Amino acid sequence: MAGGGATGGAVQSETYREARTLLLLPAWVTLGLLTLAPLMIMLVYSFLTKEFRGGVIWEFSLDAYDQFFFDRGLFGDEPPKIEWTYIGIFWRSIWQAGAATTLSLLIGFPTAYFIATRPEGQRALWVFLVTIPYWVNLLIRTVSMKFLLRDEGPLNDGLIGLGIISEPLGIVNTNLAVQLGLFYSYLPFMVLPIYAAVERYNFALSEAASDLYAPRWAVMRRIVIPSVKPGIIAGCILVFVPSLGSFLAPDLLGGAKTFMIGSLIEEQFKGNAGNWPFGAAASMILLTMVLILLMIFARQSRKEAA
Amino acid sequence: MPQDRDIAIDVQNAVKRYGTFAALKKISLSIRDNEFFTLLGPSGCGKTTLLRMIAGFEDVTEGAIFLYGQEIDRLPPHKRPVNTVFQNYALFPHMDVLENVGFGLEMLGKSKAEARARAGEVLEMVQLSQFAARKPSQLSGGQQQRVALARALAPRPKVLLLDEPLSALDLKLRKAMQVELKHLQRETGITFIFVTHDQEEALTMSDRIAVMSSGELQQLGEAREIYERPRNVFVADFIGDTNLMEVTVDAVAKGRAQCHLGGRHRLTCDAVDGIGPGAKVHMSLRPERLFLSADPVADESLKGRVREMIYIGTDIATIVDLDGGPQFTVRSSNSSRGNARIFEPGTEVAVNMEHGAARLLID
Secondary structure, eight states, X not given: OOSOTTTSOHHHHHHHHHHHHXXXXXXXXXXXXXXXXXXXXXXXHHTEEEOTTSSEEEEEOOHHHHHHHEEOOTTSOSOOXXXXXXXXXXXXXXXXXXXXXXXXXXXXXXXXXXXXXXXHHHXXXXXXXXXXXXXXXXXXXXXXXXXHHSTTSHHHHHHHHTTSOSSXXXXXXXXXXXXXXXXXXXXXXXXHHHHHHHHHSOTHHHHHHHHTXXXXXXXXXXXXXXHTHHHHHHHHHHHHHHHHTOOHHHHHHOOGGGOOHHHHHHHHHSSSSOXXXXXXXXXXXXXXXXXXHHHHHHHHHHHHHO | OOOTTTEEEEEEEEEEEETTEEEEEEEEEEEETTOEEEEEOSTTSSHHHHHHHHHTSSOOSEEEEEETTEEXXXXXXXXXXXXXXXXXXXXXXXXXXXXXXXXXXXXXXXXXXXXXXXXXXXXXXXXXXXXXXXXGGGSOHHHHHHHHHHHHHTTOOSEEEEESTTTTSOHHXXXXXXXXXXXXXXXXXXXXXXXXXXXXXXXXHOSEEEEEETTEXXXXXXXXXXXXXXXXXXXXXXXXXXXXXXXXXXXXXXXXXXXXXXXXXXEEEEOOTTOOTTOEEEEEEOXXXXXXXXXXXXXXXXXXXXXEXXXXXXXXXXXXXXXXXXXXXEXXXXXXXXXXXXXXXXXXXXXXXXXXXXXXXXX
16 A cells, blocks of 8 residues: 555655665564564474473474373373363463452552543653552562561551451462462553553543433443443453463462463473473463464454444 | 422522632523523633533532522432533444433433333434434534434433534534524423524524623523623624724613714614713614615714725625714625615715614623
8 A cells, every 4th residue: 555656656666665675674673583583483392302401302293282281191101181280270370360360450440540530740640650669670579579468477467466367367379479469560551551541531421421310330331441441451461461471470479289381381491300392382372372362352342343 | 489390490699619710700590491591602701611510510619500499509410300412422432323312211220122212212303213323433423413412302301401512513504403403492392501602503592592701691681682782892792793882971861862972973872771971881883783875864874984895795794984983884785775775985975873773881
């Protein structure tokens, strides 16, 4: 569609095409080197044979995927059964990420709505306040979350001091701790897109709805939320996807029972005990799953827009 | 004493302040049942603020608002049986036309089927039945406007509030909608409160008009009364074209006031209460109530010289310099009768007045 149209001569549009190719080059190089190439390496490695001390042997093999889905016994000679261990880890990851996303949405939506309804001059300050904790490294934030939640930490001390509980809650090393950690790690990714959507929202619609006898909650449910849905979907994707592959929060806040896909992948590449093809295969499976989810979301939002 | 059911909206000493700024300064007015009532004024006069106070979007700083005798000024908008047609329509973009129109009924607790049936009925009334399944973004401005109207009428409000609903339409469509709105008001028997800054629109549609400026009520009356007997300079100047002249009152007798203008031109007109001999006041002379002639037709004809002729289409305006005095604009219709009263620039003419053309104004 580019080019000079019917009146623009062939010469002009050829120059244009050349210039466009040149101008797009940096973008293509960046995409190719930083996105496509690593993905291709992953894809290739997932079909190679493992070397015992990390690394790969350049020999085609489906072992990595086979190991992920099937159990062939200790010596690999039994008839294949479904291997539930890794599927279970995946399932738990989805569940944990989903819970963290829900929590982010429950806290993030009111926060974003609050910020977007402040006088215009104040909004930037509120957005800044939301992002302040994120000037600190994720590792340190996650560790400090552990300090907050642990049995001798301020949360339990506070609740005991107030007489609400008599025993520490024992949150650390549970699923809840991981969910709280993920929630805290990615909350701004929920707040910011919803804030942007609510800020664009035409509040005359809320007035019109209340004029048409809608009480406050109905205005919210029937008018505001459907109008800012793209922001909500964007926020959910931005929290859910990194939560799904996260390994810091489960490692630091969870125990053995809260093992997530990110940690599984991380272990395959760490030290000498790893299995690179298996890690690569798990990554590819995770990527496929995320892509399928994104496609479902995209189709959904396209349907809404039509 | 009017009964509660005769007065749809009663505004009593309503004040609206934002900080130290008073948007409304003690407004009192009664809007009758089944009336097409217009709040007219320039932007910033407080007309929209008053409408929003009736709808419930703004609270009342002081005073009270009654709807058929019941005080409503403390009720939230969704508990007031009035509906609004918004200036930019505020249609719900994610709902189709039928859902938009049925929304109010649904919120009133009607079943979905009932809401749809009534919505369909109202859509028929505004001739939009075939667009029921469309989204608002797929409609033209005029169609959106009618959906907004249907949506506000569907719950059968006791009073319909219209906030400059026609201002976004082009001239032709606006004229057609003015007539349609007036018919709709008669058919439904619902009290309409219409806000506009367009004086012509107000005169065309309204039973009564409240002219407002800077938060105050300037005059309230029927269209004819407002136009022909403006109370003060603001109303005379805002409604229609007029010649505003500074005059001195010489004598008042038998309901007539004798005045003079610029020393030599003498005029008589209806006396106005509160304007006595010696008063220096303004006088409004409507250009279409003046006519030109080669020779004076009465003692009071004013002599002058034609400066300019302006062709308007339906009318021709002639600007006349009075001898030793101010300028006058005279309008005559562009018809064979009117054209007989048109003179070329430079001609000596007499400016004559029809009865009631001149009106004394309180400042």
